[in-house]
Amino acid sequence: MxxxxxxxxxxxxxxxxxxxxxxxxxxxxxxxxxxxxxxxxxxxxxxxxxxxxxxxxxxxxxxxxxxxxxxxxxxxxxxxxxxxxxxxxxxxxxxxxxxxxxxxxxxxxxxDATAATIAERIFGSGRGVDNFVYFTLSTGIGGGAFLNGKLYRGAHGMAGEFGHMVIMSNGPNCGCGRKGCLEAIA
Missing domain, CATH: 3.30.420.40 (ATPase, nucleotide binding domain)
Structure with missing residues (x-):
């Protein structure tokens, strides 16, 4: 069924x-x-x-x-x-x-970016690939990674939050509450 x-x-x-x-x-x-x-x-x-x-x-x-x-x-x-x-x-x-x-x-x-990474692994170009990085560039910036065939989440489950890496310490405010994130500058 x-x-x-x-x-x-x-x-x-x-x-x-x-x-x-x-x-x-x-x-x-x-x-x-x-x-x-x-x-x-x-x-x-x-x-x-x-x-x-x-x-x-x-x-x-x-x-x-x-x-x-x-x-x-x-x-x-x-x-x-x-x-x-x-x-x-x-x-x-x-x-x-x-x-x-x-x-x-x-x-x-x-x-959302992690879900897209998983979908890429199951249905897309990541099918059968053990190691790849997936980037999303849309309203926000994010992504995910598969390492040795497993989704990599990192120590705090936020390994794919590329858009929230601080690249300018005194930069503009970001929606996450910090200053200078890549997503706030891009």
Whole structure:
């Protein structure tokens, strides 16, 4: 039996809700522009309405799991958005707990650039490659790396946060709260 997955991509310019299946096929995609002052409650409302709409378009009655990716710092083990440079008011947001409560299915959280790195390994040019670095250059700057066939997360799980390396100590303020990050200067 085919499994259906609901995915949410929360980036700097758009929020997407996608229905896919375990064969890697995308069945529907609903997009809305990211609103910087959305906040936790309204973001959850967007997730619920966009997820329902994506299911309707895909003609899917039930989903088996949910994956959420966010630009910014996430604590994937505890399902928490630590901070998001794109939507204010999401600090320490227990998004997985809230989404699981609503949809009633297992939910995972990942950084958007790390999720893209994993997808590249499974579906893209990184397939079958043990060592590679993946860069994202979009609203933000990020990436990830596979070393010896395993995703490298680093000591604090932020190995791919290239955009938040401080390159100018007295530089402009960054969305992460520090000064002089590559992302704030670029």
């Amino acid at each position: 085919t499994k259906h997955i609901l995915g949410f991509d929360v980036g700097g310019t758009k929020i997407s809700a996608v229905i896919g299946n375990d064969k890697g096929e995308i069945l529907s995609n609903v997009r809305k522009p990211t609103v910087k002052h959305l906040g936790k409650k309204r973001l959850l409302e967007e997730f619920y309405s966009m997820g329902t709409k994506a299911m309707e378009i895909a003609e899917v009655d039930n989903i088996d799991s949910i994956g959420i990716d966010f630009a910014g710092l996430v604590d994937r083990d505890n399902g928490i958005v630590v901070s998001s440079p794109n939507i204010l008011g999401l600090d320490n947001f227990k998004v997985v707990e809230e989404v699981e409560k609503h949809f009633g299915v297992p939910t995972v959280l990942e950084n």
